Amino acid sequence: MEAKLYNQSGEEVGVIQISDYVFGIEPNVPVMHQAMERQRANARLGTHNTLGRGEVEGSTRKLYRQKGTGRARQGSIRAPHRKGGGIAHGPHPRSYTKDMPRKMRRLAVRSALSARHRDGAILFLDRLTFEQPRTKDMIAVLNALNLTGKTLIVLDRKDEHVRRSANNLPNVKTLLAHYLNVIDLLTHDHVVMLKAAVDVAQGYLDKPAHAVAADVSEEGA
Template sequence: MPRVPVYNVNAEQVGEIDLSDDIFGVEINVPVMHQAVVNYLANQRQGTHSTKTRGEVRGGGKKPWRQKGTGRARQGSIRAPQWIKGGVVFGPKPRDYSYRLPKKVKRLALKSALSSKVKDNEIIVLDELKLQQPKTKEIVKLLKNFNVDKKALIVLPDKDEIVERSARNIPGVETMVANNLNTYQVLRHNKFIVTKDAVRKIEEVFA
């Protein structure tokens, strides 16, 4: 059972917490994490791209010159693909890129991602994170206390608009509610900052 220190917002250790082996101590499965990331990115695609075929490009109804006798190659339309301003061959059309992964695969990927954060010492557990009013400098101070100078994901047990508003203007910093965690967000951030209550929520939801 992994045991990690618990800090206050001033980066002072105030205790320790035991993390669940079933969530934070599983064997890291890289191929499954890759599947989950590809799935997440595919599901984010709008798929609104569109090109025009030769039948959709305006013009080109008239044969540019007669079939024989000119010495030039035969042409039927100035909107054929080989012409400038002609149609596009096999170009993209609007489509849905989304697909579903089995629930067990998604859950295993998330557990592997969380376990990798523990293994690589990229997890920071806070006793609590409470702000009286939205202040970006408070979150900046928190990150500076822990020497976090890259991307960081702050995980809260429940929605906290004050913390979210305080962090949203900091480049590379995102906030999430524990039960909305996904593999992509965990892996793309260098530091995983989570409160004690959020840890318990994660263990409760994803056990």
């Protein structure tokens, strides 16, 4: 599959070959949803905590005798129904981590990439270089590419000049290709992928070589 390739001045400079297996599949919506729920769950800290009746401060003596007062019987000032008492069945520290097979995780990312490419939301850039970190330079690139709204810039490697140039822009986020995920791909209006970042992404998302060889042999047969 071919896609248009642009430079950071907004000019079309050629085409780029992209994998149908990564950018051209039918999106699997249930798997994308599962991956998104997993990512959100794994982001939860789970540090919430409440104190039970055995952990709050207070005397352990019985408030008054059991019978003969005309009032309801009471056993402890630390009971959950009393002000300042413990919390019954409250939350305690726990892990919300969910697991998901690697093949499903990668299918979810490929589905998200295919969906965004189908919608025309992915723009391929030959390279993005700045001599120094400058927010003004990043704004100039976005204007040249006619990008408005939330923009995700996918890099092949760490680049402090690019990262710091985008850092002060609330609607711009940089991400390494190794960390592509469903939430970032679906919640940004535009995805800008460097040519080198496409190679990195296809390196671990594309169909394995032995699977490609098997498909070729089946076609030949």
